[in-house]
Amino acid sequence: MGLKQLLLSGLLLSVIEPLCAAISIGSLPDSSMVPGGVAVVPTGTEANSGSYRDERILLADFDGEQYAIIGIPLNASIGTHQFALELADGRRELLQFSIEDKEYVEQHITITNERQVNPNADDMVRINRESAEMNRAFTSWDNSQTPVFGMRAPVQGVRSSSFGLKRFFNGQPRNPHSGMDIAADEGTPIYAPAPGVILTTGNYFFNGNTIILDHGHGLISLYCHMNTIDVVAGTVVDTGDQIGKVGQTGRVTGPHLHWSINLNNTRVDPALFLVD
Ligand SMILES: [Zn+2]
Incomplete structure (x- = not known):
């Protein structure tokens, strides 16, 4: 040139x-x-x-x-x-x-698998690698998509645990709850709450079978503990397309979807985006 x-x-x-x-x-x-x-x-x-x-x-x-x-x-x-x-x-x-201040309440959870509360050295290697992978995904920026902020609930079920709870696992303080939990029977379909492109999928130590969905301009959503994943990286989805099924993989006490919303690499309350 x-x-x-x-x-x-x-x-x-x-x-x-x-x-x-x-x-x-x-x-x-x-x-x-x-x-x-x-x-x-x-x-x-x-x-x-x-x-x-x-x-x-x-x-x-x-x-x-x-x-x-x-x-x-x-x-x-x-x-x-x-x-x-x-x-x-x-x-x-x-x-x-x-x-302004907001008071989030405490939640005490009993996990029977002790390694999921106090992981061993091998687990920590895996956890750190996965955490780096997920952070990379959360910082990605797609200019080609126009984000949609009015979202549908990704699964029909009971809101079993809301965003921001101060969490204690087996009495030990851990990170606050970074998403919304929706309890539903194993196998219940999970739908894309808004248009996007699948950024990555994987099986993670804490999150189990996981999908990260990019809606554009730093608006990125996360789906965890799934039974099956019905999409692959690069799949383009529209609102209401099935992306997987509810499961109980990773650190759970029962089948549910953990749903997180990420903006500017920050986990925020998904309830702020729900329109139904
Ligand atoms: Zn959760």
Whole structure:
């Protein structure tokens, strides 16, 4: 490629880039500015990109206005938080939002398989490898899809355990509950709650048979403890397509779906996205 073409392609890229960044969405998620919630903040401009706590954030146009849709970690401090916008003219702008307190209750669970509470050294090697794999998936960014925020419940069942519970396994404190549990009979179909592309599938120590589904722009959902997985990486799914069946693989006390929603590499409350 000659210098002229290089300059021309550079010019084209700089023209195309802002267009790529702008997506228009049909609905916004509920704004809930608490740990584990989602901050929906008008940017007052048309920024190219943004970041919060060093993670890229989702920017989308709704009803003629641009919004930052930001996942708030469960361990976020109460008070004022800042996020950054990269503007079309190259300037950087800082915006603020305020996080309020939310009290999550404790949940005590008894697990009969002691290794699932205190894994041995071999298990830890596997757990660390799987955790790195999942983190890689959660940080992927697909510009080609327009995320849909109004989601259908992925399975018909009973909400057995909600997001954010402070968890104790066999009396020992562990990470808070990073998703919503829906209990249903083994073999109950699990459906895609919104359009997306299957990012990866696998069998993990804690999560059992697992699917990670990419909805675009950092909105990524996770399905765990499945009996069967009916899709492969790269499968394009629409709302309501069957992706697998409820099971009890991994660390469970009975058959259920563990469903997580991830925004800007942050696990947030799936209930904020449910429309039915
Ligand atoms: Zn769960």
